[in-house]
Each structure stands twice: as structure tokens, then as C-alpha cells.
Amino acid sequence: MKSFLVIAAVLIVGSNAQENFKCPDDFGFYPHQISCDKYWKCDNNVAELKTCGNGLAFDASDAKFLTENCDYLHNVDCGERTQLEPAISTPHCSRLYGIFADEKKCDVFWNCWNGEASRYQCSPGLAYDREARVCMWADQVPECRNEEVAGGFTCPAAGEVAGASGSFSRHAHPDDCRKYYICLEGIAREYGCPIGTVFKIGDSDGSGACEDPEDVPGCEDYYGDVDLKALRKLGYRK
Incomplete structure (x- = not known):
């Protein structure tokens, strides 16, 4: 019982100490000690506790503490500021602000701003990587199902394509004239011809x-x- 009270007292003291923040200077923006999405705004030596939008974090990289900037969580090094406000979610948005992968299609992701989701789709053959937060080849994204990698196209086995150059070959898409597949070392990747052209099967x-x-x-x-x-004439050429 005593140990519990000691722990509780430490938490209360720590909380009170943080809420009694004293401005180091007359004006500036300072990180909260334990919360990554909170910060202190000092104006005329008066401190005001501020909270970033849900899904944003305070960027404390300005050594002069003159920049007020809340950025996406994945862009901010929170360090020991590990606490965050509880998540507020909307359709396709785990938090009100952020970039989130689609739960069903690995080439789709959503950019959420104040809970409103805008849909984006990677170029043919690519998928959204949740860690790198960029579009990469679908075969390099672990969340992609087999049928989502190159539309489920399977490369011919080694030696099956007589005219192929080593382990490299090109193949037409079964339904879309502009798309085609490149097989490299048995891995299929979907490509698209430049606008204004289509894929022509070689001799x-x-x-x-x-x-x-x-x-x-x-x-x-x-x-x-x-x-x-x-x-x-506008520059769309093969």
C-alpha cells in the first residue's frame, strides 16, 4: 500500500511540476516534458499549454524555440516525450491527421486532415509501404496479397520463354492495352506505357x-x- 502511494505521489508531483511550467524567455514555443503532442507557448513570459491536432506532434527541432510547428507523428522525433492524446478516428483515418494505408487494397492510402480522408493510389505495379510511407514495388510490401502483386500475374518458369534475354522478359496485360509486365528473376512487376501509347507484343x-x-x-x-x-505537342511522347 505504501509503495503504491509513493508511486502515486511521484506521478502527482511530476504532473504538477510540469503544469507549473516557467517560461525560459519572454517569447517562444517549448516542448512538453512527457507529451509529444503538447507544447508550451510563452508570450510576454506567460505560459499557455497547447495541444496539436489529433495525429500531429510538436516539432521541437528549433534550437531557438521560435517555431510553432505541429507535424505528422512519423515526421517528429518524440524522444522521451512518449505520451499522446487518445486517438480520434473517422472512416479511413486512425487519427484525425496523418497518412494511413488502406485496410483492403495495398496500393491505396489515405491522407487525413481534420478527419477528412483523401484517397490516393500508387502507380501501376506499386503499393504503399506503411513503414517507409512511400509507394514501392508491390512485391517489396509485405502487406500485399499474392493476387495484388502485379495483378496476380505469374512469370513463366525459367526456360519457358524462348526469346527472353536471360531472366528478363516483357508480357502484355490481358485486359489493358497500356499496361504490361516485366519479369526479372521470376518476379513480376506491372508497368504502364506513357500516355498516348500502348504496349505492343514483340516478334x-x-x-x-x-x-x-x-x-x-x-x-x-x-x-x-x-x-x-x-x-x-504537349510533350506526351513515348
Whole structure:
């Protein structure tokens, strides 16, 4: 019982000591001792406790303490400031502010600002990596299911593609004229031709290149009524 009271007393004293913060200078922004999403604003030597938005943390990297900046949690080195306000979640947002992976599709992620989620999708063949927080090749993202890596495409076994150069080969997408797969060392990665072009299967197995739609049988109308000549003038070229 005594040990419990001692621990409780330490916690209370620590809390009171922190709430009785004294400004080191007349003006500045100072990190809270134990909370990463709280900080002290000093104005005319008067301290005011502030809290960042839910999912943001106070960036205390300014050695002069003149910058008031709340940034995404993953961008801030909290050090020993380990406490955070309880999470407030909304659809697709674990907290009101932050960047979060989609729970069902590994190439989709959500940018949340004040609880409003904006959907983003990685380029073909890529997926959102939760640790690096960037789009990477889907085969390098552990959360991706097999069918999500290169759309489930499986590379031919070694030696099956007669015209392939070593372990490298190209293969057309079964449904989309603009997309194709590259197999390297048995790993398939999905690519997309530049806008205005489509993938044309080469003369030898496992080869191909991006060409004008009119030169690829079955893909002539891929872009519909889009003026491809105008696109090329704007710099969209293969």
C-alpha cells in the first residue's frame, strides 16, 4: 500500500511540476516534458499549454524555440516525450491527421486532415509501404496479397520463354492495352506505357515495346476520342 502511494505521489508531483511550467524567455514555443503532442507557448513570459491536432506532434527541432510547428507523428522525433492524446478516428483515418494505408487494397492510402480522408493510389505495379510511407514495388510490401502483386500475374518458369534475354522478359496485360509486365528473376512487376501509347507484343517471345495505338492491332481505339496529336505537342511522347 505504501509503495503504491509513493508511486502515486511521484506521478502527482511530476504532473504538477510540469503544469507549473516557467517560461525560459519572454517569447517562444517549448516542448512538453512527457507529451509529444503538447507544447508550451510563452508570450510576454506567460505560459499557455497547447495541444496539436489529433495525429500531429510538436516539432521541437528549433534550437531557438521560435517555431510553432505541429507535424505528422512519423515526421517528429518524440524522444522521451512518449505520451499522446487518445486517438480520434473517422472512416479511413486512425487519427484525425496523418497518412494511413488502406485496410483492403495495398496500393491505396489515405491522407487525413481534420478527419477528412483523401484517397490516393500508387502507380501501376506499386503499393504503399506503411513503414517507409512511400509507394514501392508491390512485391517489396509485405502487406500485399499474392493476387495484388502485379495483378496476380505469374512469370513463366525459367526456360519457358524462348526469346527472353536471360531472366528478363516483357508480357502484355490481358485486359489493358497500356499496361504490361516485366519479369526479372521470376518476379513480376506491372508497368504502364506513357500516355498516348500502348504496349505492343514483340516478334519474339517475352519482348515488346510501347508504340502508337494505330500500330497495335486491337488497341487502335484505346484512347477513344482523345486527340493524340495534341497530347504529343504537349510533350506526351513515348
